[in-house]
Amino acid sequence: MNKLSQKTWIILGVAALVIVIASSVMARKTSSDSFCISCHAYEKVSWDHSDHPDVGCISCHTKGTITDKTKGLRKVYLTLSGQVNPHNDKLPSYKEAITDNCVGCHMTEEILESRPVFKERHEEYRKYAVGCVECHEPGHVKKMREQRNVPTRWSL
Ligand code: HEC
Numbered sequence: 363m364n365k366l367s368q369k370t371w372i373i374l375g376v377a378a379l380v381i382v383i384a385s386s387v388m389a390r391k392t393s394s395d396s397f398c399i400s401c402h403a404y405e406k407v408s409w410d411h412s413d414h415p416d417v418g419c420i421s422c423h424t425k426g427t428i429t430d431k432t433k434g435l436r437k438v439y440l441t442l443s444g445q446v447n448p449h450n451d452k453l454p455s456y457k458e459a460i461t462d463n464c465v466g467c468h469m470t471e472e473i474l475e476s477r478p479v480f481k482e483r484h485e486e487y488r489k490y491a492v493g494c495v496e497c498h499e500p501g502h503v504k505k506m507r508e509q510r511n512v513p514t515r516w517s518l
């Protein structure tokens with residue numbers, strides 16, 4: 363009896379380990395640019411030509427890992443079940459989260475301290491606009507991004 367329960371524990375332990383490793387691999391794979399691009403090809407082109415070709419998709423489009431993965435599962439479901447075509451349909455957006463991410467990279471304490479003029483001007487700018495994207499076109503060249511909504515010849 364004792365032996366059996368020891369064996370059970372080992373099996374459970376190994377199973378848990380496999381699950382942890384598998385989900386961390388999955389989490390990494392589903393955070394890669396190539397994964398995003400498989401559904402968002404137009405955004406790749408507009409991103410390649412933007413100010414941020416070296417910044418990964420997930421750095422700007424994150425609300426934290428757990429929310430990202432839950433939303434991600436829903437997106438895979440919507441795509442596979444044919445309810446949303448990410449290449450052609452208009453997609454929702456979340457400007458507040460995007461602005462938080464911009465601030466996280468561009469307005470750290472160090473930057474603000476070492477660049478008083480930048481800090482001062484942006485305090486003034488931000489009285490007139492809620493989000494950074496109201497003035498900047500950072501992640502994507504807008505003209506290219508809009509091509510996504512032009513119907514393709516096979517979607518008539
Ligand atoms: C399986 C296809 C698929 C993959 C892979 C995918 N998306 Fe999406 N994406 C969608 C769909 C479908 C929507 C629309 C969701 C809706 O209507 O609620 C969407 C919406 C979005 C939006 C609009 C705002 C939002 O959150 O709804 C952003 C930004 C986005 N995706 C970025 C990404 C990034 C970054 C990645 C890679 C980590 C990624 N997507 C991977 C299908 C996908």
Ligand code: HEC
Binds near residue numbers: 414422460468494
């Ligand atoms: C992961 C960090 C990161 C995030 C998130 C990010 N950026 Fe950047 N940004 C960079 C890097 C790196 C550059 C490349 C230029 C450089 O070396 O300063 C850059 C360049 C820029 C530039 C051009 C600067 C110049 O000197 O011409 C602007 C403007 C800018 N970002 C605004 C934004 C805005 C607005 C957002 C949010 C939508 C954003 N960034 C999100 C890291 C980031």
Ligand code: HEC
Binds near residue numbers: 493
């Ligand atoms: C009302 C418009 C406006 C808003 C809102 C705004 N900016 Fe700017 N930003 C500018 C202008 C104009 C410049 C160029 C002149 C300057 O540096 O003041 C600039 C310059 C920049 C630069 C480049 C600075 C450099 O010289 O390297 C970065 C990075 C930047 N902004 C980030 C941001 C971020 C992040 C946000 C959101 C928190 C934001 N901006 C919101 C108008 C705006």
Ligand code: HEC
Binds near residue numbers: 502
């Ligand atoms: C520097 C930040 C940044 C990077 C890097 C970035 N994006 Fe974006 N993305 C944005 C901003 C800002 C918007 C516009 C949000 C808005 O206006 O609602 C946006 C919009 C989108 C949308 C919504 C489509 C639409 O028309 O509004 C999708 C999908 C998207 N990005 C996918 C991606 C993918 C895939 C990558 C990587 C290949 C990527 N983004 C890289 C900042 C970024």
